[in-house]
Amino acid sequence: MKSILLVDDDETTNLVNSFFIRQLDSSLKVNNVNNGKEAIAFLEKASPSEDLPCLLLLDVNMSVMNGWEFLDVYTEKFGGRFEKDVVIVVLTSMDIDDNAMAMTHPSVAEMIQKPLSDIKFRALVTKHFFSD
Structure with a gap:
């Protein structure tokens, strides 16, 4: 793992x-953006060897x-261009509709x-980076 992108409009959540x-792994580069539009712009500019996050934590609301x-x-x-490189994990309050949508989104x-x-x-x- 090299970098993580936090996508959340709550600055406190991003900070925490x-x-x-960083406490768990100080070598990780953690970037954060405040909404999906900024996340798309970040990914468009990301260089696969340096800035492309291996993990994207995505807020829903x-x-x-x-x-x-x-x-x-x-x-x-991006289609499947980042499919093998970027793991997207949805972070949200438990909502049945959100859960169903998240689990069916490819x-x-x-x-x-x-x-x-x-x-x-x-x-x-x-689970996503160190499992066999």
């Missing part, structure tokens, strides 16, 4: 998540462009209930 991610709108644009714009690897914790993050990293 960045802090504990955001202004400007929410998580579902982001996923639609992401799929349209770009979403997993859905985790907010708040993200160090235990949840460790399990996520182990």
